[in-house]
Amino acid sequence: MRCPQRDCNEAIETMLTPQTTPPFTAEALDILFEKANFKAFQKTGFMSHYWAPLVSACSGTRRNEIFYLTPDDVLQHDGIWVAQIRANGLKAAGAATETTAARAVPIHPTLKRLGFLEFVQERRRTRPTERLFSEYRAGQEQAGMLFSRSFTSWVKTTVSRLPDDQKHLFDDDFHFPSLRALFSAEAIRSGMSEGTWQRLHGSSDGLSGALDQDQERRALERADAEMQRVDIEACFPALYPYEELMA
Secondary structure, eight states: OOOOOOOOOHHHHHHOSSTTSOOOOHHHHHHHTSHHHHHHHOOTTOTHHHHHHHHHHHHOOOHHHHHTOOGGGEEEETTEEEEEEEGGGTTTTTOOOGGGOEEEEEOOHHHHHHTHHHHHHHHHHHOTTSOTTTTSOOOTTOTTHHHHHHHHHHHHHHHHTSOTTTGGGGOSOOOTHHHHHHHHHHHHHTTOOHHHHHHHTTOHHHHOSOOOHHHHHHHHHHHHHHHHTOOGGGGSSOOOOHHHHHO
């Protein structure tokens, strides 16, 4: 099954954040995440090169949020595996406030299939006090900036090697936030409710009003069910677990 053509309807135009970031197209992803090309982006000791693009595409999380994640941020709530995401990772940077409250984002089935929970468990066992992707330094609101440069360089290098009749597939200014935009577009396309979408993205509108324990449980169950309907993997070529990719 392939990802359908993206007709940016009024809801997508209104809700995508930021609107100026183009989502990756299936054609571009077919090239970048083809097994040999994605393997070329990998770097020994830098597991972020494998997981960060997939986490963003499967959850809509921002780069800073991903690079401030710790093993303890991935846990079960009411039997549902979630990542506790803090807006722009500010808590980890020493600026925890009421406005940086964590939001629980259900782990997408694709991440589970590829072994993300096992990766987190291994990090919890071997480096419990470090960030999941501590190979890149993290300053105030600058976590993973060097990663973004590596990601952009990989995209440009891959495109430079394409035949001329394929280079137009990258006419849009694709960069790391384009993976977040992709998730947003596909979530809306899947019929995700506006309330769940806002909740997953940390919108104040979707989080307004205190929920009691039972309401929070039901909201999380609804978010998990709606997350499972986002067929993000249909937008990619075949994705392989890390060990299989590198074999």
